Amino acid sequence: MSIKQRIAVSSSESPASGYEVLVGAGIFGSIGAILSNFCPAQRYAVVTDDRVAELYAVRLSRMLHAAGYRADVFAFTAGEARKTRETWALVSDAMMEAGLGRDAAVVAFGGGVPGDLGGFVAATYMRGLTLVQLPTSLLAMIDSSVGGKTGVDTPAGKNMVGAFHQPRCVVIDPDLLRTLPPEHLRAGMAEAVKHGAIADPEYLDWIEQSAHKLLGGDPEALCRMIVRSVEIKAEIVKRDVREAGPRKLLNFGHTLGHAVESLSGYTLLHGEAVAIGMVEEARLGERIGVTAAGTAARLRRVLTRLGLPASLPLEYAAADVIGWTRGDKKSRDGRVEYALIEGVGTPAVRDGRWGAPVADETVAAVLAGAGRS
Amino acid sequence: MSIKQRIAVSSSESPASGYEVLVGAGIFGSIGAILSNFCPAQRYAVVTDDRVAELYAVRLSRMLHAAGYRADVFAFTAGEARKTRETWALVSDAMMEAGLGRDAAVVAFGGGVPGDLGGFVAATYMRGLTLVQLPTSLLAMIDSSVGGKTGVDTPAGKNMVGAFHQPRCVVIDPDLLRTLPPEHLRAGMAEAVKHGAIADPEYLDWIEQSAHKLLGGDPEALCRMIVRSVEIKAEIVKRDVREAGPRKLLNFGHTLGHAVESLSGYTLLHGEAVAIGMVEEARLGERIGVTAAGTAARLRRVLTRLGLPASLPLEYAAADVIGWTRGDKKSRDGRVEYALIEGVGTPAVRDGRWGAPVADETVAAVLAGAGRS
Numbered sequence: 001m002s003i004k005q006r007i008a009v010s011s012s013e014s015p016a017s018g019y020e021v022l023v024g025a026g027i028f029g030s031i032g033a034i035l036s037n038f039c040p041a042q043r044y045a046v047v048t049d050d051r052v053a054e055l056y057a058v059r060l061s062r063m064l065h066a067a068g069y070r071a072d073v074f075a076f077t078a079g080e081a082r083k084t085r086e087t088w089a090l091v092s093d094a095m096m097e098a099g100l101g102r103d104a105a106v107v108a109f110g111g112g113v114p115g116d117l118g119g120f121v122a123a124t125y126m127r128g129l130t131l132v133q134l135p136t137s138l139l140a141m142i143d144s145s146v147g148g149k150t151g152v153d154t155p156a157g158k159n160m161v162g163a164f165h166q167p168r169c170v171v172i173d174p175d176l177l178r179t180l181p182p183e184h185l186r187a188g189m190a191e192a193v194k195h196g197a198i199a200d201p202e203y204l205d206w207i208e209q210s211a212h213k214l215l216g217g218d219p220e221a222l223c224r225m226i227v228r229s230v231e232i233k234a235e236i237v238k239r240d241v242r243e244a245g246p247r248k249l250l251n252f253g254h255t256l257g258h259a260v261e262s263l264s265g266y267t268l269l270h271g272e273a274v275a276i277g278m279v280e281e282a283r284l285g286e287r288i289g290v291t292a293a294g295t296a297a298r299l300r301r302v303l304t305r306l307g308l309p310a311s312l313p314l315e316y317a318a319a320d321v322i323g324w325t326r327g328d329k330k331s332r333d334g335r336v337e338y339a340l341i342e343g344v345g346t347p348a349v350r351d352g353r354w355g356a357p358v359a360d361e362t363v364a365a366v367l368a369g370a371g372r373s
Numbered sequence: 374m375s376i377k378q379r380i381a382v383s384s385s386e387s388p389a390s391g392y393e394v395l396v397g398a399g400i401f402g403s404i405g406a407i408l409s410n411f412c413p414a415q416r417y418a419v420v421t422d423d424r425v426a427e428l429y430a431v432r433l434s435r436m437l438h439a440a441g442y443r444a445d446v447f448a449f450t451a452g453e454a455r456k457t458r459e460t461w462a463l464v465s466d467a468m469m470e471a472g473l474g475r476d477a478a479v480v481a482f483g484g485g486v487p488g489d490l491g492g493f494v495a496a497t498y499m500r501g502l503t504l505v506q507l508p509t510s511l512l513a514m515i516d517s518s519v520g521g522k523t524g525v526d527t528p529a530g531k532n533m534v535g536a537f538h539q540p541r542c543v544v545i546d547p548d549l550l551r552t553l554p555p556e557h558l559r560a561g562m563a564e565a566v567k568h569g570a571i572a573d574p575e576y577l578d579w580i581e582q583s584a585h586k587l588l589g590g591d592p593e594a595l596c597r598m599i600v601r602s603v604e605i606k607a608e609i610v611k612r613d614v615r616e617a618g619p620r621k622l623l624n625f626g627h628t629l630g631h632a633v634e635s636l637s638g639y640t641l642l643h644g645e646a647v648a649i650g651m652v653e654e655a656r657l658g659e660r661i662g663v664t665a666a667g668t669a670a671r672l673r674r675v676l677t678r679l680g681l682p683a684s685l686p687l688e689y690a691a692a693d694v695i696g697w698t699r700g701d702k703k704s705r706d707g708r709v710e711y712a713l714i715e716g717v718g719t720p721a722v723r724d725g726r727w728g729a730p731v732a733d734e735t736v737a738a739v740l741a742g743a744g745r746s
Contacts, residue, residue, distance in 0.1 A: 085462055089527075096529035096700065124497070127524060127535045128615070151500060154462075156469035162500045163536055242501070327469065 005227050009146060009234040011166075021146055021170040021230050025219055028173040031060065031134070032067025038169040039132050041105035044071040045095050047118030049078035052110040052136055055179050060109065071107075072098050076117075080266045083113045083153050085161065091121050105130040105168070111137030111184070112144045112270060116159065119150030123165035133170040137180055138188025138222070139271055141172045142195070142229035147237045147247075157327050158258050164242055172230075174222045182215075187271025189214060189306050190253075192225050194278060195232040197299060198249050201345040203228055204302060211305040248354040249347045251339040253278030256312075256363075259324035263316055268309075275308040284358060284366045285340040285348065292343040299344075318367035322360050336360075378600050382519060382607045384539075394519055394543040394603050398592055401546035404433065404507070405440025411542040412505050414478035417444040418468050420491030422451035425483040425509055428552050433482065444480075445471050449490075453639040456486045456526050458534065464494050478503040478541070484510035484557070485517045485643060489532065492523030496538035506543040510553055511561025511595070512644055514545045515568070515602035520610045520620075530700050531631050537615055545603075547595045555588075560644030562587060562679050563626075565598050567651060568605040570672060571622050574718040576601055577675060584678040621727040622720050624712040626651030629685075629736075632697035636689055641682075648681040657731060657739045658713040658721065665716040672717075691740035695733050709733070 004025070010018035022034065035044070044064060048057065053075035064071035074094050076087050095104075106129050108118025115133055122131035133145035151162020177185060189207070196204030206224075207214070213221040233250070240247040257277025261268050268276075279300050285291025300310040312321070325336045335357035340348040350356060377398070383391035395407065408417070417437055421430065426448035437444035447467050449460050468477075479502050481491025488506055495504035506518035524535020550558060562580070569577030579597075580587070586594040606623070613620040630650025634641055641649075652673050658664025673683040685694070698709045708730035713721040723729060 085458070089458055092534055093527065093529065096527065096533060099700070124524075124534045124536055126533060127522065127537055149500065151497075154466065154469065156466065160469060160499060161465055161497045163497055164500055327472070 004223065007227070007230050007234055009166075009170075010238050017166045019167055019169050021172065021234065023172045023174070023223065023227055023230065025175050025223065026173060027171060028056075028134075028176060029063070031171065032063050032069065034169070034171055035064070035069070035105075035107075035132065036067065039105055039130055041130060042070070042103040043100055044069055044105055044107050045098075045100055045121075045129075046071055046073045046107045046109050047091055047121055048073065048075050048109040048114045049082070049111075050075045051078040052114065056109070056136070056176070060107075072100070078113070080113055080153070080270075083117050085152055085154065088117060088120055088124075088152050091117070092125055095121070095125060100125075102126045102129065105132060107132045107134055108145075108167075109134045109136065111135065111140045115140045115144050116149070116151055116162070119148075119165055119167070120152055120162055123150050123163040128165065131165060131167045133167045135170070135172060136176045138177060138185050138226075139191060140188075141174070141177075141226050142188065143191040143233065145170045145172070146230055146233050147250075157262060157324070172226055174219055174226060177217065177222060184269065185217065186215060186307050187269040187275075189225070190271035190275040190278070190303065190308055192229050193299065193302055193306070193308075194250070194253055194274065195229045196302075197278060197344055198252050198341055198347055199232045199236070199345060200228070203232070204298075204344055208302045208305055211302075215306065245352075245354050246347075248337075248339045251355070252341060253281055255325055255328060255336065255338050256280045256284075256321060256367075258328055259321045260312065260316060262324055263320055272309055275303045275310055276312055279303065279310045280312055280366065281338055281340060283369075284338065284363060285342075287366050288356075288358065288362060290340050290342060290348045290350075290356065295341065295343050312367055318364045321367060322363055325363070336363075377596065380600070380603050380607055382539075382543075383611050390539045392540055392542050394545065394607065396545045396547070396596065396600055396603070398548050398596065399546060400544060401429075401507075401549060402436070404544065405436050405442065407542070407544055408437070408442070408478075408480075408505065409440065412478055412503055414503060415443070415476040416473055417442055417478055417480050418471075418473055418494075418502075419444060419446045419480045419482050420464055420494055421446065421448050421482040421487045422455070422484075423448045424451040425487065429482070429509070429549070433480075445473070451486070453486055453526070453643075456490050458525055458527065461490060461493055461497075461525050464490070465498055468494070468498060473498075475499045475502065478505060480505045480507055481518075481540075482507045482509065484508065484513050488513045488517050489523055489535070490525055492521075492538055492540070493525055493535055496523050496536040501538065504538060504540045506540045508543070508545060509549045511550060511558050511599075512564060513561075514547070514550075514599050515561060516564040516606065518543045518545070519603055519606050520623075530635060530697070545599055547592055547599060550590065550595060557642065558590065559588065559680050560642040560648075562598075563644035563648040563651070563676065563681055565602050566672065566675055566679070566681075567623070567626055567647065568602045569675075570651060570655075570717055571625050571714055571720055572605045572609070572718060573601070576605070577671075577717055581675045581678055584675075588679065618725075618727050619720075621710075621712045624728070625714060626654055628698055628701060628709065628711050629653050629694060631701055632694045633685065633689060635697055636693055645682055648676045648683055649685055652676065652683045653685055653739065654711055654713060656742075657711065657736060658715075660739050661729075661731065661735060663713050663715060663721045663723075663729065668714065668716050685740055691737045694740060695736055698736070709736075
């Protein structure tokens with residue numbers, strides 16, 4: 001095993017559920033030994049999509065069998081459109097058919113969709129199996145595989161049903177990014193920009209300066225991005241596992257982002273939608289006097305450098321976007337809550353609240369001027 | 374509020390998730406004040422079945438509205454056959470349609486089915502809502518409402534998907550038992566017999582002596598049964614929230630019980646199946662030398678006194694029963710695990726294990742002689 005970095009993720013709420021994120025180029029090749037050390041189980045259920053399965057399932061199965069483990073692969077059709085309760089039920093039923101018991105572990109293998117769906121299967125199969133996250137997309141590596149959020153989409157919106165279920169370990173091999181389509185690599189970087197925006201101005205500067213290397217797939221630069229983003233996320237999750245306070249900060253860009261992503265019928269990638277959401281939420285913050293002037297412009301510059309969209313496209317009507325936000329999980333007591341920043345690296349916290357309710361009219365006024373500031 | 378007893382349920386694993394079980398005749402009439410004190414929320418989603426709704430939903434809604442709360446009732450068709458992923462999805466979707474957000478709380482209102490299903494809705498709706506258990510059946514009052522087990526059945530078996538989700542409080546009003554059909558009252562007592570069998574010989578004696586009063590619906594006797602059973606269950610759950618060790622003990626009678634219940638197509642009530650399961654598992658324990666001779670006969674006497682079945686009916690073939698047990702959650706690494714007792718009040722723990730794997734042939738030999746010992 002050539003693990004380069006180990007980042008501990010712990011929780012003040014329940015110390016026993018801490019785990020480690022292992023990062024290292026090539027560590028996928030040692031997955032048998034890693035599971036033996038960090039998540040021993042009688043059998044493994046690899047939950048993945050058919051795209052990832054085609055690329056890596058044979059190799060993964062061989063490695064697990066060589067390590068003496070019984071492993072079955074459960075692959076569903078790739079795409080956010082399949083992140084549903086129906087797919088969750090199909091995978092669970094196939095695992096029951098295969099005779100997997102409570103002593104099995106789930107390996108959620110792939111991008112955000114297999115990670116979230118595989119995690120939800122693990123959270124609910126016979127009331128909970130141990131879980132390993134083995135992400136293959138940049139988005140999953142730097143964001144969704146860490147923190148224990150699992151779930152599926154429903155007709156009402158993204159991740160509307162799910163559970164908090166912490167993995168036993170997260171195994172990140174940046175070499176797996178070589179097979180990731182360039183637009184997905186780019187989209188994943190939106191979450192890294194978010195980490196810089198909410199917690200670390202120097203990291204944001206570094207991303208901007210390293211944009212060329214990152215987009216070119218430079219292994220050193222990608223590894224550095226993964227490690228720094230995981231560190232930031234782990235620090236926030238540690239303070240607030242169940243999203244009652246500080247963790248809400250990670251929703252920066254996601255209230256409007258989720259709305260736009262849903263409205264696009266998932267033709268926009270999650271990261272692309274979050275890029276748009278961050279700029280528009282920064283503009284929103286500037287308008288209501290929470291966010292320092294110039295913050296939206298700064299974020300727009302970095303995102304544009306990464307080739308990401310940075311304002312709401314004109315084909316999205318403000319009223320439709322606002323309509324979507326009202327059905328989102330961030331709606332409390334009828335008002336929609338936004339996680340805002342005061343400036344790059346500085347969260348907006350008022351009266352101990354990490355989210356601020358904003359009136360629809362204000363959001364409408366900001367979105368009406370979108371793309372023109 | 375005339376709360377007669379408050380029983381604390383805590384967990385050594387996560388002390389923050391402790392809660393109280395409130396028991397008192399007539400406390401249903403103070404539900405508004407109780408929720409204000411123990412589980413304040415912006416809105417309440419009452420998840421129940423149509424039978425309970427017909428009896429109590431109007432009164433419950435009125436009381437919550439009178440207390441100044443917004444409350445919606447989500448009622449599905451009664452019966453174990455509806456404890457499915459489909460019903461869970463229907464209820465969740467209806468709650469989204471009604472605009473319930475993360476600041477809502479679920480009141481799981483009814484017998485074991487609304488309790489388990491409503492609990493699973495709460496566990497997974499937007500990754501978790503706070504939950505109140507408000508049981509109306511004896512089974513739910515003394516067993517399923519306490520301990521945080523939630524879930525639904527799948528074609529593969531009972532409670533095959535679910536989650537551990539502790540309630541914020543459990544409100545038990547024995548007066549609600551007046552509308553419970555006699556066969557359900559009787560069936561619920563099987564779990565009380567189990568509590569005596571695994572933890573308290575004097576309690577078992579008292580149940581036997583009080584059988585007449587209990588079956589007649591004597592309020593004092595029922596209240597005493599509820600309190601003692603909840604105490605025993607709370608003590609076990611406290612030691613082992615996630616069923617890794619001592620909690621397995623609560624499965625006494627349930628490995629064969631679940632199999633028989635499933636095989637009957639749910640024409641047998643859960644408690645009736647557990648009654649059969651306890652006697653047969655005691656006979657199994659006697660055969661393999663774990664359980665003291667005479668234990669099965671002792672349990673059979675108490676169960677018969679309560680009018681419950683106490684041996685496997687001849688129409689169930691041993692091979693079918695054994696086939697079902699293999700697909701159950703208690704199957705580990707291909708062997709079926711049984712939670713056995715050494716004698717009344719004494720769990721069988723060997724080498725730190727609370728469950729013992731038993732070979733199919735042994736189970737077959739015991740079941741072949743069922744009803745004839």
